[in-house]
Amino acid sequence: MPESLSTKGSPSTLLAVLLALLVLSVMVVVLLPVWLIQPFKPQSSGALAWSFWLRRWSPMFTIGALLAGGVLAGVLWQGVRSPWRKALIACALFPLVLSVWASRQNHFEWMFAPLPNSSFERAVRTDFVSPSDLVLGIKVKEDAVAFPVRQVAYHHLVQDDAGGVPIVATF
Amino acid sequence: MKGRVLHFHLAGINNQNFLMQDEETGSWWQQVSGLAILGPLKGDSLTRVFHDEVTFARWRKENPGGRVLRPAADSAWKTFSANWEEETAHLPVRVNGPADGALAERAVIVGVVVAGHAKAYPVAALQRQSPIMDRLGGRTIVLVESDSGRAFRAFDATQNGATLEFFQAADSGSGSMRDATTGSVWDFSGVAVGGPLRGQRLTRLYVLKDYWFDWKIYHPETAVYLLGPR
Numbered sequence: 086m087p088e089s090l091s092t093k094g095s096p097s098t099l100l101a102v103l104l105a106l107l108v109l110s111v112m113v114v115v116l117l118p119v120w121l122i123q124p125f126k127p128q129s130s131g132a133l134a135w136s137f138w139l140r141r142w143s144p145m146f147t148i149g150a151l152l153a154g155g156v157l158a159g160v161l162w163q164g165v166r167s168p169w170r171k172a173l174i175a176c177a178l179f180p181l182v183l184s185v186w187a188s189r190q191n192h193f194e195w196m197f198a199p200l201p202n203s204s205f206e207r208a209v210r211t212d213f214v215s216p217s218d219l220v221l222g223i224k225v226k227e228d229a230v231a232f233p234v235r236q237v238a239y240h241h242l243v244q245d246d247a248g249g250v251p252i253v254a255t256f
Numbered sequence: 257m258k259g260r261v262l263h264f265h266l267a268g269i270n271n272q273n274f275l276m277q278d279e280e281t282g283s284w285w286q287q288v289s290g291l292a293i294l295g296p297l298k299g300d301s302l303t304r305v306f307h308d309e310v311t312f313a314r315w316r317k318e319n320p321g322g323r324v325l326r327p328a329a330d331s332a333w334k335t336f337s338a339n340w341e342e343e344t345a346h347l348p349v350r351v352n353g354p355a356d357g358a359l360a361e362r363a364v365i366v367g368v369v370v371a372g373h374a375k376a377y378p379v380a381a382l383q384r385q386s387p388i389m390d391r392l393g394g395r396t397i398v399l400v401e402s403d404s405g406r407a408f409r410a411f412d413a414t415q416n417g418a419t420l421e422f423f424q425a426a427d428s429g430s431g432s433m434r435d436a437t438t439g440s441v442w443d444f445s446g447v448a449v450g451g452p453l454r455g456q457r458l459t460r461l462y463v464l465k466d467y468w469f470d471w472k473i474y475h476p477e478t479a480v481y482l483l484g485p486r
Contacts, residue, residue, distance in 0.1 A: 193267060
């Protein structure tokens with residue numbers, strides 16, 4: 086058994102190439118939407134559709150890639166004796182694991198700070214907003230709610246129930 | 257949405273307007289329009305809640321029984337610059353939108369839509385002239401500024417079948433108007449507080465304060481109100 090990943094034509098070369106392609110594909114799947122949706126770059130509707138599709142399927146795809154990569158790595162591992170080659174195989178698994186995690190992260194919620202659990206103060210007791218500050222006011226039935234603009238400009242997204250109607254306030 | 261409550265997250269940015277994703281279906285929603293643009297609910301629209309951007313002093317006066325969003329306790333937010341608005345004004349605009357030299361890309365406008373007809377009224381124009389009377393979508397409307405040029409409201413100028421012509425009545429309070437037809441005085445909430453029509457209320461129109469670059473993406477047919485030279 087030739088202990089080699091680079092001998093042309095050997096089955097282990099094919100497996101190594103497949104493993105490398107797998108690593109490349111998860112990186113594309115996870116990083117492409119991040120690259121397409123940059124805050125101060127224009128987006129085309131095609132780029133958005135691609136991003137949506139990749140974000141939607143990447144959690145499943147990366148799990149599949151990790152399982153397949155694990156099998157490939159296991160087979161390759163048994164074929165090599167050099168510790169360097171074993172280290173290389175182990176290294177290939179690292180981006181696969183990382184992508185499973187990354188595909189489940191929402192980096193927009195790291196950059197910005199949405200407020201899912203909002204709390205409120207009665208208007209007459211509010212001392213944290215100055216009279217000249219702007220607020221977004223809504224009124225649903227008799228329930229009047231003010232969202233200070235500075236706060237929504239920071240959170241961008243606040244959920245609430247107003248007058249019994251679930252609403253999302255966004256800025 | 258169709259009897260189901262959706263919970264939203266930030267999911268991305270489309271030409272400098274946020275995209276939201278709902279937990280329940282994973283659809284992507286455009287922030288400014290409330291329209292689902294991708295995913296299972298594509299084509300559906302959220303119901304818009306009428307909102308109003310005014311100073312806290314005015315809001316509290318009009319809604320003494322209301323409630324106010326409390327700042328987050330964790331308070332990374334306190335370090336959030338008090339100058340955010342000025343700093344945002346300097347952020348670059350790079351969008352896939354119609355090129356239009358009518359206004360600066362980051363000019364702040366007050367957008368109104370009547371019967372499908374959209375029009376942008378530059379805040380700078382309303383700060384120079386208020387009220388502004390105009391025809392839009394077959395109606396006569398009036399836009400008025402208050403709170404030192406920071407709050408804007410729009411009303412249908414037709415009351416009891418007659419179109420009223422409005423003039424500034426600043427001596428009666430910020431944002432107040434007087435109509436030439438009856439001489440009644442109307443406050444910033446559109447209620448006649450003096451004169452023959454006292455107690456009547458004008459029909460409010462929804463206004464959106466927005467950047468010009470954003471408004472024209474979502475209202476490609478929009479007209480622009482330009483103040484004549486004077």
